[in-house]
Each structure stands twice: as C-alpha cells, then as structure tokens.
Amino acid sequence: MGKITTSIITIGDELLIGQTIDTNSAWMAQALNALGIWVHRRVAIGDVREDILTTLAKEAEVSDIVLITGGLGPTADDITKPTLCEYFQTKLVQHEETLQRVLHLFESRGLPILERNLEQAMVPESCTVIINERGTAPGMWFEKDGKIYVSMPGVPHEMKGIMENYVLPQLATRLKTPAVIHHTLITSGLGESFVAERLVDFEAKLPPHIRLAYLPSYSLLKLRLTAFGADKVATAAELSIYFHEMKDLLPDIAVTDQDISIGEVLGKLLKEEGKTIGTAESCTGGQISTWITAIPGSSSYYKGSAIVYANEMKMKLLGVKAETLRAHGAVSEATVLEMLAGALDLLETDYAIAVSGIMGPDGGTPEKPVGTVWIAVGSREKMTTIKHHLRYDRDRNIQMTAVYAMNELRKLILA
Amino acid sequence: MGKITTSIITIGDELLIGQTIDTNSAWMAQALNALGIWVHRRVAIGDVREDILTTLAKEAEVSDIVLITGGLGPTADDITKPTLCEYFQTKLVQHEETLQRVLHLFESRGLPILERNLEQAMVPESCTVIINERGTAPGMWFEKDGKIYVSMPGVPHEMKGIMENYVLPQLATRLKTPAVIHHTLITSGLGESFVAERLVDFEAKLPPHIRLAYLPSYSLLKLRLTAFGADKVATAAELSIYFHEMKDLLPDIAVTDQDISIGEVLGKLLKEEGKTIGTAESCTGGQISTWITAIPGSSSYYKGSAIVYANEMKMKLLGVKAETLRAHGAVSEATVLEMLAGALDLLETDYAIAVSGIMGPDGGTPEKPVGTVWIAVGSREKMTTIKHHLRYDRDRNIQMTAVYAMNELRKLILA
Numbered sequence: 143m144g145k146i147t148t149s150i151i152t153i154g155d156e157l158l159i160g161q162t163i164d165t166n167s168a169w170m171a172q173a174l175n176a177l178g179i180w181v182h183r184r185v186a187i188g189d190v191r192e193d194i195l196t197t198l199a200k201e202a203e204v205s206d207i208v209l210i211t212g213g214l215g216p217t218a219d220d221i222t223k224p225t226l227c228e229y230f231q232t233k234l235v236q237h238e239e240t241l242q243r244v245l246h247l248f249e250s251r252g253l254p255i256l257e258r259n260l261e262q263a264m265v266p267e268s269c270t271v272i273i274n275e276r277g278t279a280p281g282m283w284f285e286k287d288g289k290i291y292v293s294m295p296g297v298p299h300e301m302k303g304i305m306e307n308y309v310l311p312q313l314a315t316r317l318k319t320p321a322v323i324h325h326t327l328i329t330s331g332l333g334e335s336f337v338a339e340r341l342v343d344f345e346a347k348l349p350p351h352i353r354l355a356y357l358p359s360y361s362l363l364k365l366r367l368t369a370f371g372a373d374k375v376a377t378a379a380e381l382s383i384y385f386h387e388m389k390d391l392l393p394d395i396a397v398t399d400q401d402i403s404i405g406e407v408l409g410k411l412l413k414e415e416g417k418t419i420g421t422a423e424s425c426t427g428g429q430i431s432t433w434i435t436a437i438p439g440s441s442s443y444y445k446g447s448a449i450v451y452a453n454e455m456k457m458k459l460l461g462v463k464a465e466t467l468r469a470h471g472a473v474s475e476a477t478v479l480e481m482l483a484g485a486l487d488l489l490e491t492d493y494a495i496a497v498s499g500i501m502g503p504d505g506g507t508p509e510k511p512v513g514t515v516w517i518a519v520g521s522r523e524k525m526t527t528i529k530h531h532l533r534y535d536r537d538r539n540i541q542m543t544a545v546y547a548m549n550e551l552r553k554l555i556l557a
Numbered sequence: 558m559g560k561i562t563t564s565i566i567t568i569g570d571e572l573l574i575g576q577t578i579d580t581n582s583a584w585m586a587q588a589l590n591a592l593g594i595w596v597h598r599r600v601a602i603g604d605v606r607e608d609i610l611t612t613l614a615k616e617a618e619v620s621d622i623v624l625i626t627g628g629l630g631p632t633a634d635d636i637t638k639p640t641l642c643e644y645f646q647t648k649l650v651q652h653e654e655t656l657q658r659v660l661h662l663f664e665s666r667g668l669p670i671l672e673r674n675l676e677q678a679m680v681p682e683s684c685t686v687i688i689n690e691r692g693t694a695p696g697m698w699f700e701k702d703g704k705i706y707v708s709m710p711g712v713p714h715e716m717k718g719i720m721e722n723y724v725l726p727q728l729a730t731r732l733k734t735p736a737v738i739h740h741t742l743i744t745s746g747l748g749e750s751f752v753a754e755r756l757v758d759f760e761a762k763l764p765p766h767i768r769l770a771y772l773p774s775y776s777l778l779k780l781r782l783t784a785f786g787a788d789k790v791a792t793a794a795e796l797s798i799y800f801h802e803m804k805d806l807l808p809d810i811a812v813t814d815q816d817i818s819i820g821e822v823l824g825k826l827l828k829e830e831g832k833t834i835g836t837a838e839s840c841t842g843g844q845i846s847t848w849i850t851a852i853p854g855s856s857s858y859y860k861g862s863a864i865v866y867a868n869e870m871k872m873k874l875l876g877v878k879a880e881t882l883r884a885h886g887a888v889s890e891a892t893v894l895e896m897l898a899g900a901l902d903l904l905e906t907d908y909a910i911a912v913s914g915i916m917g918p919d920g921g922t923p924e925k926p927v928g929t930v931w932i933a934v935g936s937r938e939k940m941t942t943i944k945h946h947l948r949y950d951r952d953r954n955i956q957m958t959a960v961y962a963m964n965e966l967r968k969l970i971l972a
Contacts, residue, residue, distance in 0.1 A: 156772050158596045159739065160586030161781065161816070164579060167601070171575030181573045182608070186582070186599035193597070200615075215771070216750040256750050276948075297773070299949050324574065334630065335671050356630070357571050358712070366576065401576070421864075427850025428843025431864045435842025438918055438951055446870035449836075449846045449862035451855075455904065459861065459874075489870065503853055534714055536853055 145370070146319055148174055149183040149201035153194060153213035153222055154296055157186045166211050166298055173310055178319035178374075179207065189213060194225045202289045207313070212296030214279040216258045223266065226293060230284050232268035240271060240280050247278065269293075276303045283312070321374035325385045326366045326401035329392055330549050334363055340391055341365075344384075352384055360538075360545040362397065362404065397549065404548045405433035411555055412443040412493070419551075420489030421447040422460055422481040424472065425499040425515060429544040445489050450481070460484025473498050473510055475527050478518035486522055493555065495519050495547045499530075501539045515543050519551040526554055560785070561734055563589055564598040564616035568609060568628035568637055569711055572601045581626050581716055588725055593734035593789075594622065604628060609640045617704045622728070627711030629677075629694040638681065641708060645699050647683035652695065655686065659693050684708075691718045698727070736789035740800045741781045741816035744807055745964050749778055755806055756780075759799075767799055775953075775960040777812065777819065812964065819963045820848035826970055827858040827908070834966075835904030836862040837875055837896040839887065840914040840930060844959040860904050865896070875899025888913050888925055890942050893933035901937055908970065910934050910962045914947075916954045930958050934966040941969055 150170055156162040164186065171181040185201065187193045194213075201208050213222030227233055241263035248255040262278040265271050272281030277295060281304040284291040292309055294301045313319075329337060334356050338345075345354055351371060357364040367385055371377030389396055398407045412419055421430045431447040434440055448459045453472055456462040461484040462477055470476040481496035499515025506512035513532035520526055528550055532539040565585055571577040579601065586596040600616065602608045609628075616623045628637030642648055656678035663670040677693040680686050687696030692710060696719040699706040707724055709716045728734075744752060749771050753760075760769055766786060772779040782800055786792030804811055813822045827834055836845045846862040849855055863874045868887055871877040876899040877892055885891040896911035914930025921927035928947035935941055943965055947954040 155768075155770055155783075156781075157583075158586055158599065159590050159781075159783070160583035160588075160596075161741075161772055161779070162774075163583045168572075168575035168578045171573055173575075175574050181575075182603055182605075184573065184599075184601035188597055190597075216753065253748075253751075256754050258750050258753060299953065326576075333668075335674055336668075338673060339671050353570075355570055357576055359577075364576070366571075368570075368574070423843075426847075427855075427859075428838075428846035428862060428864065431843035432841075432847045435864075435866060436952065436955070440842075441866055444842075445867040446874070447843060447862075447864035448874075449843065449850075449864065451850060452860040455861035459863075459903070488874070537851065538714065540851070 145180045146178070146207070146317055147205045148179055148181045148207040148209060149185060149205040150181055151197055151201060151208060151210045152184070152186045152296065153189060153210060155188045157212070158188050166296065166301055169298070169302065170209060170211075170305065173305060174313075175322050175324065177310060177314050178322045179313065179317070180322065189221050191221055191225050191228075194222065195229055198229050198291070202287070202291070206289060206317075208289065208291045209309075210291065210293040211301055214293065214295045215297070216256075216262060216278065222293070223264065226269075226282070226284070227266045230266060230268050230286060232266045234264040235267045237263050237265045237271050237280065239273065240265070240278075243273070244278050272304050272308045274300055274304055275307065276300045281308065283309075321369075321371050321377040323369045323371075323374070323378045323381050324366055324401070325381055325399070326364050327385070327389055327392070327399050328397040328401070328407075329363045329365060329395040330361065330397045332363070332395045334358055337363060337365070337392065337395070341388065344388055344391060348384065352381065354388075360542050361549070362545060364401065366401075397552070403433065403436070404545050404552075406437050408548050408552050409434065409437045409440055409443060411552060415555065417492035417555075418443050418445055419493045419495070420445050420485050420491040422485035422494060422496040423447060423449050424451060424456065424481075424497060425501050426497050426540050426544050426547075427451065429540050430495055430497070430547060433544060433548070445491050448485060448488060456481060459488060461487070471510065473500055473514055473516055475516055475518075475529070478516045478527060479525060482518040482520060482525055493519070493521050493551060495551055497543055497547050499532075499539075499543060501536050501543070503536060513539055515539070515546075517543070517547045517550055519547060519554055524554065526550065560595045561593070561622070561732055562620045563594055563596045563622040563624060564600065564620040565596055566612055566616060566623060566625045567599070567601045567711065568604060568625060570603045572627070573603050581711065581713055584713070584717065585624060585626075585720065588720060589728075590737050590739065592725060592729050593737045594728065594732070595737065604636045606636055606640050606643075609637065610644055613644050613706070617702070617706070621704060621732075623704065623706045624724075625706065625708040626716055629708065629710045630712070637708070638679065641684075641697070641699070642681045645681060645683050645701060647681045649679045650682045652678050652680045652686050654688065655680070655693075655695050658688070662693065687719050687723045689715055689719055690722065691715045696723065698724075736784075736786050736792040738784045738786075738789070738793045738796050739781055739816070740796055740814070741779050742800070742804055742807070742814050743812040743816070743822075744778045744780060744810040745776065745812050747778070747810045749773055752778060752780070752807065752810070756803065759803055759806060763799065767796065769803075775957050776964070777960060779816065781816075812967070818848065818851070819960050819967070821852050823963050823967050824849065824852045824855055824858060826967060830970065832907035832970075833858050833860055834908045834910070835860050835900055835906040837900035837909060837911040838862060838864050839866060839871065839896070839912060840916050841912050841955050841959050841962075842866065844955050845910055845912070845962055848959060848963070860906050863900060863903060871896060874903060876902070886925065888915055888929055888931055890931055890933075890944070893931040893942060894940060897933040897935060897940055908934070908936050908966060910966055912958055912962050914945075914954075914958060916958070917951045928954055930954075932958070932962045932965055934962060934969055939969065941965065
C-alpha cells in the first residue's frame with residue numbers, strides 16, 4: 143500500500159529572513175502523522191508570484207496533498223490569493239458568510255471596518271471556503287487533477303483551528319490512510335553513540351517497516367521507533383513488542399516512554415506520589431518554574447518559587463548565610479544546599495530544586511568558568527548535589543541546567 | 558545587479574514528523590542576510606537517497622548557494638555522505654585531521670571510541686573539509702558547475718560554529734554581494750490593519766527596492782523595512798530616511814526601533830534610569846523573570862521574583878490579605894495590587910510587575926472565564942492596573958500576559 147504524501151508550503155518573507163521561526167510545520171506534521179499521512183517535503187518560499195506558481199506545480203507532482211500557510215492576512219502582499227486564482231484558473235468572488243463574520247467581528251469590538259478587512263471576504267470561486275473561527279482570513283480547499291490543496295493563514299492559532307475543525311476530519315474521511323505509529327523512549331545519562339552501540343543487535347533485526355531515530359534534546363536523548371502498516375492495531379501491537387525489547391536494553395537510562403517534556407514527567411511523578419514542589423533559582427531565572435507550570439493542572443503539586451538573582455535575595459528569602467557566600471561564593475555546593483533548605487522552609491513543600499551558576503557570556507573566572515553550575519535537589523530527609531560544566535550559549539546553558547535539575551530530582555524521588 | 562540566492566536544505570525525518578522545530582534555518586537566514594545573501598527557498602526532506610539527489614539538483618538550478626544541514630551525526634542513517642558522493646561523483650576517503658580530532662576528543666574525556674565515531678572522519682574526496690570545533694562531524698564544502706554547496710551537521714551549535722568560523726567569511730570574500738538592510742520598528746496597542754491604514758500613503762511611495770513587512774508577534778507588531786542596493790552605506794542612508802518617516806507616523810504606538818525582545822527593551826530602559834526590578838508572578842509561573850534574565854547583564858537591574866502559584870504563598874511571601882482573596886479572589890485587581898506592594902517590599906526594588914490570571918485549559922468560571930488576567934505594574938509612588946481577556950491556548954496566554962505586563966511597565970516608566 144502506498145503512503146499518502148503531503149508537502150507543506152509556507153509563503154512569506156518573514157520565514158526566509160529568519161525573523162520568524164516556523165512552528166506551524168511541526169504541529170501540522172504531528173497532526174497529519176496521527177492520521178497516517180506522511181509529510182515528506184516542506185518548502186518555504188517568499189511572496190513572489192512565479193515562486194508560488196512553480197512550487198505549487200512541483201509539489202503537486204510528488205505529493206497527494208499540498209498544504210499552504212501564510213500570505214493571507216489583512217496586510218499580506220496581495221499576491222497569494224490572485225496567484226491561487228491563476229493556478230486554479232478561477233477568479234475572486236465575494237463570500238457572503240465570511241463578509242458577515244468580518245462585519246460582525248468589527249462591530250462587536252466597536253472598531254471601524256477598513257477596506258482591507260473587507261477584502262478578506264474575497265475568495266477564489268472554485269474553492270470550498272473553510273470558516274476561520276479565530277480570525278478574518280478564511281481557509282480555502284481546492285482539488286485539481288486528483289490532488290488536494292488547502293490554503294490557510296499563517297497565524298498559528300488560526301491555522302490550528304482550521305486544521306482541527308475541518309481539514310483533518312475531511313482528510314480522515316476521504317483518504318484510506320496507512321497506519322503510522324510512533325513510540326518514543328526518552329533517556330538520560332549516556333551519549334548518543336554509546337546508546338547506539340548498546341542497540342546494535344536490536345537495530346540490525348528491525349524489519350524494514352520499523353525505523354529507529356536518535357533525537358538529542360538538551361541533555362536528554364529521544365529514541366523514536368516508527369512503524370508503518372496497513373492495519374493500525376496490528377502495527378501498534380508489533381511496534382509495542384520491539385519498543386519493550388528496546389526499553390529492556392536500557393533500564394538504567396530510561397526516563398519515560400512517552401514523548402513528553404521533563405516538566406510533565408516530573409509532574410506525573412509528583413502527582414502519583416502526592417508530593418509538592420517549589421524551586422529556588424538563581425542562574426535559571428525562573429526557567430524551571432516556567433516549565434513546571436507549563437503543564438495544565440500543575441497547581442496540584444507546585445506551590446511557588448523564590449527567584450534569587452541577587453545575593454541579598456538569597457540571604458533574605460532563603461536564609462543563605464553571608465559567611466557561606468563569602469567563603470564559597472554564590473556558585474558553590476554550600477550555597478545551593480542552603481538555598482535548597484531555605485526553599486523547603488519558605489515554600490513548605492516536600493521537594494525543592496535549587497540552582498546557581500554562571501550562564502555567560504560574561505561573569506566567568508579561572509576557577510569558575512562560564513558554564514559552571516551547581517544543582518541541589520531533594521527533601522528535608524534526603525538531598526543530593528551535582529556540578530556541571532556547560533559549554534554552550536546563554537540560552538542553551540539555562541535550558542540544559544533546567545533539564546538536568548528536574549531530571550536529578552526525578553532520579554532522587556525514584557531512588 | 559542580480560541578487561545572490563541561497564536554498565537551505567534540511568535533511569532528517571525528525572523535522573518532517575514534527576518532533577523537532579527547525580531553528581537552524583532562521584539563524585542561517587539572518588546571518589546570510591547580513592552579508593547581502595538572500596535565502597529564497599528552504600526545503601526539508603527525509604533521509605531518502607532519491608529525495609536528496611533530486612532536491613540537490615533542483616535547488617542548484619535556481620540558487621547560487623545550496624546549504625545543507627543534518628544527516629551527519631554518529632547515529633545518522635548513513636545516507637547523506639554516500640549520497641553526496643554519488644551526486645558529486647566522488648568517493649569516501651579518510652580525513653586525517655578529523656580522525657585525530659575524534660580520537661583526541663574521546664581520549665581526553667576518558668571514553669572508549671567506537672567504530673561509528675571513527676566513521677565521522679570519512680569524507681567525500683572532492684570536498685574541502687571544514688573542521689567542526691564543537692563536535693565530531695565535519696562540514697564539507699563542494700563546488701560544481703559554478704554553484705557552491707556546503708553540508709553541515711544539524712546540531713545547532715555545531716552548525717553555527719562552522720558557519721561563523723568558515724562559511725560566512727568565505728562567502729563574504731568570494732562573492733560580490735548586494736547590500737540588504739533591515740530596520741524594524743516594534744509597535745504595541747494598535748491592530749495590524751489599523752497600522753496599515755495609517756501607513757497607506759507612506760507605503761504607496763516606497764520605491765521598488767524598499768519593502769515593508771508586517772510581522773505580528775504576541776501582543777506586539779513588528780514593522781520591518783528592507784532595502785536592497787549596490788552600496789551598503791548609500792542603501793542604509795536611504796532606508797534610514799524612510800524608517801524615520803514611518804516612525805514619525807506612529808509616535809503613540811512605537812515601542813523600540815531595534816529588533817529586540819520586550820525583555821531587552823525593558824532592560825535597556827531600567828539600565829538607563831538606574832532602576833531595579835522584581836516580579837510577583839502567579840499565572841505566568843516565572844515566564845516574566847525568565848525573559849528578563851535571558852538578557853546578559855540583567856543582574857545589574859533584576860534582583861529576584863516571588864513565584865506565588867498557591868494562595869498561601871501569595872499571603873506568606875507577599876502579604877496578600879486572606880480577606881482580599883476571600884472577597885475578590887486570586888484573579889482580581891485588589892489581589893494584584895497587594896502582590897505588587899508586597900513584591901516591592903520583599904524584593905526591595907524600584908519597580909515591580911504582578912500578574913494573576915486563569916491560563917487554561919481548565920479553571921475558568923462564568924464571571925472569570927479562561928483567559929482572564931489582571932496585571933499591576935509600578936513603583937511605591939505610582940501603580941497602574943489593567944485587565945485582559947485572552948483567547949488562546951495555555952502557552953500563548955502565558956506568553957502574551959508576560960509581554961503585556963512588561964510593556965505596561967515600560968509605558969509607566971516613560972509616562
């Protein structure tokens with residue numbers, strides 16, 4: 143059975159000059175994969191008529207479905223819609239329902255309506271209009287020579303609404319899709335090539351329709367098994383056998399067998415144990431608490447944090463001793479241990495995480511170069527510390543510190 | 558003068574199934590634009606021999622430079638390098654310097670070396686090898702029929718090292734590039750279409766080599782002017798005149814004329830004023846402090862934060878009264894005002910930001926639906942509050958709240 147293939151085309155100079163990072167394509171690929179539809183090409187082009195025409199034709203040659211985002215907002219370059227008309231040999235007409243939606247939206251907000259907002263209701267005559275419940279530019283569904291094309295706005299939450307409400311259900315109904323099943327094991331503590339070495343025999347015997355991918359993500363390594371097959375249940379069952387065999391080869395380094403963030407892994411564990419957590423952060427500036435609270439429902443186990451960038455705040459909020467800071471410095475085992483004890487007292491939680499480090503680009507010394515970080519995690523009964531030397535840029539150092547610290551607490555809770 | 562055009566090809570299934578978001582392309586585009594090189598196409602493909610061969614040929618047809626990332630790590634699918642050999646009609650040979658680097662790297666870390674690590678030293682014979690100072694897979698520079706091709710690993714900090722140390726300087730030396738100058742004005746408080754309406758006459762008289770793009774970013778709107786020309790100084794001078802004319806049309810909504818984050822805008826302002834800041838965050842869970850401390854040198858104006866997710870922490874750390882919480886609830890003007898006053902006392906700063914809201918997906922009530930957020934910003938002398946109703950998902954609601962709150966403090970400081 144042939145795979146159903148998709149090309150994603152993103153239109154807009156903002157993606158080509160690097161001012162905007164394309165998060166839409168990743169979301170779309172995940173949603174399509176869940177239906178067994180394979181994204182095999184993603185192409186980003188500018189607001190240029192010839193490029194749009196050529197790319198539409200080329201992608202339709204190699205794909206069953208062509209999804210297009212961008213180029214449709216009220217200040218867009220007025221190129222995408224006329225070019226779609228040219229490609230599909232049709233003309234722009236007014237879409238009454240969209241017009242009423244736009245008028246209503248502006249009236250209900252008490253805003254004057256502009257000519258360019260009304261132009262959002264002009265659509266190519268041959269398309270099926272998809273109502274955009276989160277904005278003014280509608281989606282447009284075309285068919286030509288057996289291929290499906292959908293044009294959507296580039297604003298992520300508008301695109302997601304159109305995909306979820308219309309495009310995905312339509313594709314699921316109309317196409318006979320193969321099953322594509324992914325199962326991801328997240329590991330920690332062993333480098334990519336060493337993990338691969340332990341999986342040499344396992345990988346060698348994988349059948350051709352099951353693939354293993356290594357995806358490093360900060361200090362973690364994701365091992366993703368993907369299986370293709372005609373039947374979803376049979377494919378999932380077969381994948382499950384291989385997945386558990388792989389997991390059994392890596393008992394010492396497995397973190398979770400779901401593709402979730404370390405914040406979610408830790409949250410699930412705390413929920414299971416009925417325990418609470420807080421953080422005392424210096425160098426991470428709130429990144430750990432941000433990731434913990436990114437999880438809906440985290441208020442059941444997370445109570446709060448003391449972000450203590452200044453030394454005076456380490457003393458005032460967490461009771462770190464002036465003598466400790468003087469003798470060992472803010473980036474030291476002694477300081478993070480006092481921060482941890484102080485956080486447990488202040489926040490009245492079962493567990494806490496404390497971190498202090500030098501994230502760069504400045505602030506390093508010969509004894510404590512940029513990238514030096516001390517982490518303490520634990521409870522009143524059991525504390526552990528670890529020191530890392532990170533070698534990346536400021537953003538990455540902060541994010542790796544946060545991942546290391548959360549994983550360290552996870553290990554302590556499970557130990 | 559013709560533009561020098563580049564295609565970026567990313568190889569790897571992880572970008573096609575949506576498990577990894579492509580941040581490399583944006584960074585590469587920015588770096589190339591600064592040299593006057595235009596990225597006009599970005600293509601993502603899987604680890605598939607035929608797709609790699611076809612895409613290399615197609616992109617070389619329409620671009621002067623083809624940059625390739627991914628497919629080179631020690632656990633990569635062993636497809637990229639043999640396929641590059643096939644395309645460039647050459648064979649793999651051992652590269653002595655890379656071999657020594659890999660051996661040295663493993664020895665210095667006391668790690669055993671594996672066959673797959675040694676394979677990193679095998680390179681196509683016809684390429685110029687680019688040493689990768691941050692990893693084991695080297696970069697490879699090819700030339701064919703007047704086109705330049707560079708293959709690099711997909712790990713962001715390794716790719717960046719190779720680009721900065723070799724590729725960008727080489728391209729700058731060898732190509733006669735046109736000048737491309739961007740200048741971005743960030744605005745706040747007026748929707749995209751209303752800003753466009755105010756700029757109708759301005760846009761109409763822009764010459765063809767200067768373009769205006771509207772780039773919404775959370776609650777802010779970026780207006781980016783781009784100019785192309787033969788001479789860098791003359792182009793920059795011409796752009797500057799238009800930029801200031803545009804800025805003068807939007808005095809009430811201009812935030813900054815640099816393309817920087819709201820955290821950096823606020824940081825610069827605090828530094829200029831010699832003032833300090835702290836935050837009291839409930840619903841944002843540390844996002845505001847994370848963005849403030851993302852800026853190097855923020856320790857000169859940022860002292861710390863109280864992240865008070867639990868009501869008991871609002872009372873204990875910030876002195877919010879039980880009576881206030883009972884009468885008005887945690888998401889109320891009265892609560893955020895007490896949080897603000899408490900933060901100023903606790904953190905001993907000149908300014909503070911306090912936020913409390915319901916970010917979703919759960920926790921809403923008929924009077925306070927999901928998306929309701931109260932913000933208070935100010936100093937001991939002057940405080941202001943604002944209420945927002947956000948309509949997005951949890952992540953976006955958190956990030957928009959953080960942007961709104963920081964911008965509100967910016968306005969108060971400047972008022």
